[in-house]
Structures are given as structure tokens and as C-alpha cells.
Amino acid sequence: MKWVKKGLIFKTENNFEWMRTHAQVPIADKIDEERLRIYFGTRDSQNRTLTTFIEVEANNPQNILYIHDKPILSLGRLGCFDDSGVMPSDIVNYNSKKYFYYLGWNVGSTVRYRVANGLAISEDNGNTFKRVSEGPIMDRSILDPIAVSTQSVLVEKGIWKTWYMSYVKWEIVNGIPEPFYHIKYAESKDEINWDRKGIVCIDFKSNKEAGISRPFVLKEKGVYKMWYSYRTAVNYRSDKSESYKIGYAESIDGIKWIRKDDEVGIDVSEKGWDSEMIAYAYIYEHKGKKYMLYNGNGFGKSGFGYAILDETKKVF
Template identity: 45%
Template sequence: MQWIKKGLLFCPDGKSTWNQRGYAHVVCADTSFEDKIRLYYSARDNQGRCQASFFDLDSNNLSKVIYVHPEPILDLGVPGTFDDCGIMPTWFMQNGEEKWLYYIGWTVRNTIPYHNALGLATSLDGVHFTKKFTGPIISTSATEPYFNGSACFLFDQGKYKVWYLNCTHWVEDEGLMEPCYHIKYAESLDGIQWERKGQVAIDYRDSVEGGISRPSVIVENGIYKMWFSARAITDYRTNRDRSYRIYYAESTDGINWNRFDEQVGIDVSENPTDWDYGMIEYPLVINHQGNKIMFYNGNHFGQTGVGYAVME
């Protein structure tokens, strides 16, 4: 496969307190509208906390932003809850009349920089969202003691399926604690209560790889196809050679996967001034008007915004 980059789409203007640091992290798409695609994302406020909002693209001209929502769509959690320090959308699902937005909640810790868990918010109009629960729907457990993050949720073969980031351990790198995580798989009858058996979908490729994140899965002709991003364990924040890249895998059952990293067909830009020169990460792949579209983030984990590419 080969992806043709179409350029940068959107980055917050930084004029409001909730998006002063920019970023357009980890977009997820509502494609239920006839005339537009709605992309949910998170920006960062002046304290570095993620805040969720959305913008709309012209369905017939994806390079055209036709609306930018001016405020966050969800409040941060009350002190002590799993999302009191940040909210980051990770997957959108149309569930009957309701629009479900799965999101990552952020809170801070003492011995490590942060902790994540997955929550759920719902809406009827795609603008006004309400948290379904005060607490998370996927969090730490007896066998998953660290944290869970970016995820892909699908309703497939009569059940809900999720591929989710699962932290396996933390390592210290020059005084900074860095998390290592891979992708696990679980199932549910209602999209809320999950049967987690510890099934690893995408594991570390080698001893260098340490962060596998943001799976995006589609099913075509009985084949599960996943795009995801991965980085090195350490020295990935500013070292371009160890930073995030996008990769690809396939499966016949959604559980056991084969990686085809060399086939992904997209890489960082070669122009040092480009928005995606340092890293590319957090892909979202959708089918749209007969084409495959990939939305993805660029430098510094999405601080430069979100762009897109079309499969050749």
C-alpha cells in the first residue's frame, strides 16, 4: 500500500485558555452525517491538561474545515476521579440513536508522571455530551496493574470488541519515568462491561520498541486490518530516529496478528520544516467515498496538529 499525504488539516489557534498550548491529539471520526465528517480531538490548556472538542470537514472536500467548535464538550472530572487532569477522545461509535465517545481520562501520580483509564460519554446531537459514569469502564485490574489508554472499539459479529493500549511497566531514563505499553484485546456484550483475558494483540517487536499505541481497525473480506503507532522505549521525545512511526498488521480473527511494518506506505517528512518531520503517530483509518483516508498526528505528539493522507 502507499499513502499520498494531503497536508496539515487543523491545529487550534491557541486563543482560548483551554487550547493555549495547541495540539489536536488522537482524532476520532463521526461519519454519520451526509455533508460532513466530524473529528473529535483534544487540545491542551495552559496547565498542560487535555480538553476535548471537535471540528467539521466538508465531506466532499476533506481539506476544507467548515466549522470549529469554540469550547470543550466535556468537563474535567471532580478532584480525585480518573479524568480530573485531562480528557482525550479515543474512539467514536454510533450506537442506535446515541453517539458514544470513548475517551482517555488523565490524572497525575506521585512516583510516575500520569495515569490513564478509559471512560465513556454519550450524546444525541454530537455536540452536547454527558459522561455515562463518573468512573472508568476500563482501568487497572488484578492482572493489569498499570494503566490503559488509546483504544479502538468495534461492534462486530454480534459483540463489542476493543483493542486497547495496556501499560506493562515503567522504566527510568535519565531521571524521567517512561511507560512501556502494547495492545491487548477484549470483548463485551454491551460495550461497557468487558471480559479481559489478557490477550495480547500487538506485542513489542524487539527489545528497543517500548510504546505501541492508538490502534485503528477495519474489517474487510474477513480480514482485520490494523494501523497503529510505535516508538522506542527511551530517548524518543526529541530523537527522530527513535520517535513514533505508523505501522500495519493483519489478522483473520482479530486476536492473533501478523505485523507487516514494511508495507505501511507512510513515513515522516524529509523536510525539516514540515509539521510531520519529527514523528508521525496516532492513525485513524476510515473508508470514505471509495477511498481509505488516514488522519494522523505529527511533531511532538500532535502539537503541530492533525493532517491526512489518502491511500493510492
Template identity: 40%
Template sequence: MRWRKQGLLYAPSGERPWARSHASLPVALPLEGDVCRVFFASRDEQNRSSIGWVEADLATGTVLREAEAPVMEPGPLGHFDDHGVYPASVVEHEGALYLYYIGWNPGPTPPLFYSTIGLAVSEDGGLTFRRVSRAPVLARSEHDPCLVTSPFVMKDGGRWRMWYVSGFRWERAADGLHSYYHLKYAESDDGVAWRRDGHVAIGLKPGERNVARPCVRLEDGVYRMWYSSNWGEGYRIGYAESGDGMDWTRRDDEAGIEPSDGGWDGEALAYPWVGMVNGVRRMLYNGNGFGRTGLGLATPETAGAGG
């Protein structure tokens, strides 16, 4: 399918101390009609990230309301999320919202970093969240030696299913350190305790460095996934399909969206969130600088690929 860009939806003004820059990793929570609460991560002057939100009408591309304070801030010193938190996936469960989020720590040599997956719960529709634990629900392991990050979680029948980013190598090159990560799979009975065996959902193609931030939808018996892909020239958006959510066929040429000729998303397209809002498929995504230039909105031009 092809996507029609609706333009930049939101970028922080820089007036709030916790949101000097960035609106990274958008996650939309539909409220009523075309209005969504869109969670994202913004950074302060020390580059520490917090989670905030805007409420926006996605039919008109209009921001209606903006959070005055973050709903989640970095954790205490020494914790897995002490340098930053990022939203990744929201699941409605028994009247509550489960927010799977990313906890981040800087490594000893930039750009090396460490990330793990935490869980917070909201009982008031996403206006406040409490951490389920001071520890992550998914951390580095034998299967994921460098990092885990950017999960997408869904309830699928009696199972909770997670597709997540797994970092497996860093490499020194003439232009600095290069990260390598792909997408793996995990399951849970309760959304808190997760099982994994190293199953790779989306692997790297030759010459590809990173596959990141999946978004999965089950439609008419087909699992559809949008994600980010990096070949060393900035992220692009990819697309894949699966009959069981385990074995995927990449169809990146059907992603249907490319960087603009210039402007806020002229260098990269990253971190897509795709979902139905009031009967219309919407895509939220970041452009240049991993969300530094804000987040944008797109809608399908034609049917197909879930359109």
C-alpha cells in the same frame, strides 16, 4: 499500500482558553458526503485537556466549522479524568453515539502518568455528551498494572470488541523514565461491562518501547489495524492483519507513510484514525509533539492493505 499526505488539516489558533495548543488523537464521524466531524483533544494553559471538534471536508482538506466550546471537559477533582479527557473511539448504537474516551491523571514523577477508559453517550449526533458513570469502564488490573488507554471499539456480530493500550512497566534510565505498553484485547455484551484475560494482540518487538492507539477495520473477512510504534526516536505508524481479530501478523513495512523531511510531521507520526469517508479511505494522524502541531490528512496512493 502507500499514503499521499494532504497536509495539515487543523491546528488550534490558541485563542480559546480550553484550546491553547494541541489537536491530539483525531476521531472522525462521517456526516454527509465528504464532511466529517473530527473530535480531538486540546490543552489549556495548565496542560489540562478537553475534547472539541471541527467539521471538515476531507476531499478538499477544508475546515468548515469549529466548536466554540468543548463537548467534554476534565472531570471533578479526584476523579479518574480530573486532569484531562481525550477521544479514542466512537460507535453508533441504537441511535446514540458511544464515545470511549481516555481519562488522565499526572503521576508523582514526570513523565509518569495514569490513564483509564471512560464512556460517554451523545443523543444529538455528537454535539453534547453525558458520562455514563463517574467511574471508568476499564481501569488498571492484574493484566494492566500501569495504565489502560486509547481503546478502539467495534460491534462485530453479537460481540462488542475492544483493542486497547495496556501499560505493563516503567523503567528508570539515564535519560529519565521510560514507559512500556502494548495492545491487549477485551470483549463485552453491551459495550459497558468488559471482560479481559490479558490476551496480547500486538506485542513489543525487541528494542521497541510502545505500541499505541490502534484503529481496526474488518474488510472482506480481514481485520486490518493501524497503530503507533515507538522505538525511542518518536512514533511511527505501523500496520497489522488478522483473520479473527485475536492473533495478528505485523506488516509494518506496508504502513506506507513516513515522517516528512521537516515541518509539522517531520519528527513523528502518531495516533492514526483510518476509515472510509464517502467511499474513499482517509487517514487522520498527528505529527510532532503528540498533537502539539495539529492533525493531518492522508489518502491512499495505490490499492492494497485495504486501499
């Protein structure tokens, strides 16, 4: 497959007190055939993450029609799992409701942060969202003892399926704790309570690899397809050869996957906003074309852009 880059869509520029830097982990929700809503995580002056959105022209996402002037969710109450950050994971449209899955985080002490997954639901077409609970719907457990994070969710025949980040360990690298994580699978009958069996879907392909993050899964013609980001453990913040790249895998059952990173069809640019890393891909379809939203340099500090699948190349 081959993705043709179309350029940057949005970068924060101190738009609001709570929107100082970053436009991270973009997710798309089509409002209608003319308008697309893109949710993303942004940071305030205290480096706390809040989620908001922009609306863009569906045929030309670089044409920004609206910038929302407040977060869609406030930070959690002091002491709750999301009192320091609320970042998007996925949005599911089901039974006339919008299910907004997000990760919440706290500032850590022995390690830099702690994360868990939450859920908020909208019954007014995304104008407002309400948490299902002040607590997380998925947190560290016997099977995920360190932490869990961003997830992708599909609903099939009444079964909710999720592919989520599971932290394997924190390890001291160059004098600081660094997280290691891969992708696991779980199911639910009610979108809230998840049956986890410790199933690893995408694991490290070498001893050098340390982070496999931000899964996005779709199903097409009986095949599950996943995009994710992967990096090493050393110097991934400063060395483009070690930093995040986008990977790709396929599966027949959604559980056993074959990595096909060399077929992903997109890489860092020679220069510009996505020349050091590319990460956090989200795929959507509009008028028969497949679009990819993704972040570039600085884990979203340089903003997010998009690419369109070249259908004349190998069909994925």
C-alpha cells in the same frame, strides 16, 4: 499500500483559553456526505487535555467549516480518574447513539501520570455527550496492573470488541520514568463491562521497542486490519529515528496478529509539520476512498493532517 499525503488540516493557535496547544489523537465521524466532524484532544495553559471538534468539508478536509467553541466534556470532578484530562479514543455509531470512548488521566507522583478509559454517550447526534459514570469503564486490574489507555472498538453480532493499550511497566530511562505499553484485546456484551483475559495482540518486536499505542481497527473482507504507533524507549521525544512511526498488522480472528510494518505505506516527511514523527492514525472511508487522519511532530503540537490511500498500489 501507499498513502498519499495531502497536508495539514488543523493546528491550534491559542484559539480559546482551554485550547492553547495541541490537536491530538484525531477521530472522524461523518455527519453527512458533505460534512465531516473531527474530534481531537487539546490542552489548556495548565497542560490539561480537553476534547472538542472541528467540522470540515468531507471532500476537502483542509476546508474548515466550523471550530467548536467549547469542550464536549468537562474535566472530571476533583479526585476522579479524568480530573486532569479527557482525550478521545474512538467513536461508535450504534442504535442511533454515539458512543464516545475516551481516556482520562490524573497527574502522578511516583510516575508522571495515571490513565484509564471512560465512556460518554450522545443521543442527539453528537450535540451533547453524557458520561455513563464518573468512574472508568476500564482501569488497571489484576490482568493490567499498571494502567490502560486508548482503545479501538467494533461491534459484531452484538459483541463489543476492543483493542486497547495496556501498560507493561514504568522504567527509569535517562533519569526519568518512561512508560512501556502494548496492545491487548477484550470483549463486552454491553459496551461498558469488559471481559479481559490478558490477550496480547501486538507485542514488542525487539528489546529496543517500548511503546505500541493508539490502535485503530477495521474489518474488511473477513480480515481485521490494525494501524498503531510504535516507538523506542530512548530519546523518542527528540530523535526522529527513535520517535513514533505508524505501524500496520493483519489478523483473521482479531486476536492473533501478524505485524506488517514495512507495508504501512507512510513515513515521516523530509521537512515540515510531520518530519520528526507520525502517530495516532485513524482511518475512515468517504465516497469509495480511504482517508487517514494522523498527528505529526510533538505528539500533536504541530496539529493533524491527512492522507488518501492510492488504490493503484497494493490493495490492503
